[in-house]
Amino acid sequence: MNDWTPKPIPAASLSRLSLTPEEGFVLSRLDGTTPVRHLTALTGLPAERIQAILARLIAQGALLDPPPPPSPVRPPTPEVMPPPELACPPEAAPEAAEDPGEAEDDASMGTFRQLFERRLHPLAADERARLARESADPELSALCFDPVPAVIHSVMENTRVGLAHARLIARHHPNPVGLEALCGRAAFAADAGVRRWLVRNPQLPASLFRRLWAGRRLMEQFKVAGDRDVPEGTRRTAREVLRARFTTAPAEERVELILLTEGRVLTALSGLPVDGKTASLLCGRVYRSPGLIQNLARWSAAPPVLIAHLLKQEAVRRQPQLRLLLQRHPNAPADARRE
Template sequence: MNDWTPKPNPSAALAKLPLTPEEGFVLSRLDGATPVKHLTALTGFPPERIQAILARLLEHGAVLPAPTSAPPPRTAAHPPRTAEPAEAEPPGAGAEEPLTEERETPEEATADAMEDASTEVAAGNWRQLFERTLHPLPADERASRARAAEDPELSAFCFDPVPAVIQCVLENTRVGLAHARLIARHHHNPVGLEALCGRAAFASDAGVRRWLVRNPQLPSGLFRRLWSGRRLMEQYKVALDRDIPEGTRRTAREVMRTRFNTAPAEERVELILNTEGRVLASLVGLAVDGKTASLLCGRTYRSPMLIQNLARWSAAPPVLIAHLLKQEAVRRQPQLRMLLQRHPNAPADARRG
């Protein structure tokens, strides 16, 4: 049983299950990769209590049953991605395939979904514990208790709206990434969010960042500090995500435009190709240097969408327009050729043709 790696059941209606706070807490810590023997250190519960809670989670259907046979080695479950070898090629060679887009793998997407579902159930219990038991206490008493609290009370304090209490939670020696993610998602005071991001380990965590950008109280200055140095593709994804408040998306577009001016040519090309040129509508008024143009001209273009967006890009350099006019996809589609010929940077002989 200690070698079993419990996994949340993605098809279970977790929000409707009658879970206790302890059961919800343990469920929130199951990531599908941690064996039972490590859950004691992760949760602070003794082994026998872990076994009893897992038995209850199995009864509720919140956790998938243990396999009857030994699972295959972990490496076999994750075959090498076929796209990775292409990253070793020079960015200027080959077709307009994405260069190094940071896509979420199916495994990561499933893990995120399971984490969100299990945490959602536990969060309801922690919020209830906070509202019924902790919130009626004076703020200074809550702050004092938060410094030494243990779970599930420590997780409940992550729902406190007072920044001073959140600061005390962050000073607690037991605080971890799971608590940081709760604060990023449920604390709605910019001061508390600033305190959270004062811890580099928390500010760099993908889960914390994922919830921070969805928090309507994220200060634009804090977003700029956290995202201004990140890759253009990450900034573009934030600017595009409709689950993110419009104010943060607007700031993301501004940050992306600023970084586009100084980013390496390879990163600019990555952004344009991976978005099939859709990003160009957000880059109006910005030009590219000779190296970026050279890298774009070193590729074969087959996507009509990408060619069309490049043809509508007013800053497209003349050498790129000339290169696109030579593509087989353009020769086969007169409407694409016409778009390119009408571009203000199109070669004079191309316009006559």
């Protein structure tokens, strides 16, 4: 179960869920891409507590069910085995959809978009705003495609509006003013699905991103900065926010970021020093990953005590190229450079 990736249900309404603060906190950390094995580091909760909370979120309808365990594979009988020249190579096998509900969501969005374009868009903007305040689905979902910010403001005033509508707006609305209106609702702005589509929306203003992400965990900011589906302008802002947050984040969170990324994040943190507690936590670990050691050795701000600690690792003793890289570091101990 540690390899399972929990996926929030897009249509789930937070207002209808009976969640404890702890369960709400864990749900806020689920972005549909983080596997269970990383949740202990991200939340600080023990693994058994994470499993119990995930089971409760599934029972409440907030998460998709985990995939069933794979069935035992039986060797095919000779008469049903395809000839070698007809066998499908592994690289040609079709990939499974990331989310089984995503195709259904796309189909629904097509229906809502058609409804907006054919029946609602020809109406005057004032009339669409009135309908947005009063309508129910499917018209309410269709009006989430309206490009006029005033209509989106009216959608936000509708008592029937929920997360499914918020995610449609985050994904498709083409005006920063409308996105600001959406994020005026704290519950929507905190939703993982809304945030996922907001950062992929090229109209997301940098000021709004900074406001929403400045206080997020470093690992979440790193994911945005490295996501190829995010526009370059937003990724650039995410890197700036990550650097600013790194200077004030708790030492435990800094170490978590460095370790979970195998040190890849350090290129984005060039020139940023770390405090004594962060260095102490980094020195309290055994390092076996050559990639992590290499990235730490190339980190210009790596403190001297960390370089000295890495030089003592068994993985470094066995690989002369890693030892040489560490010995050439400007913060390497003088006696190590002479060896």
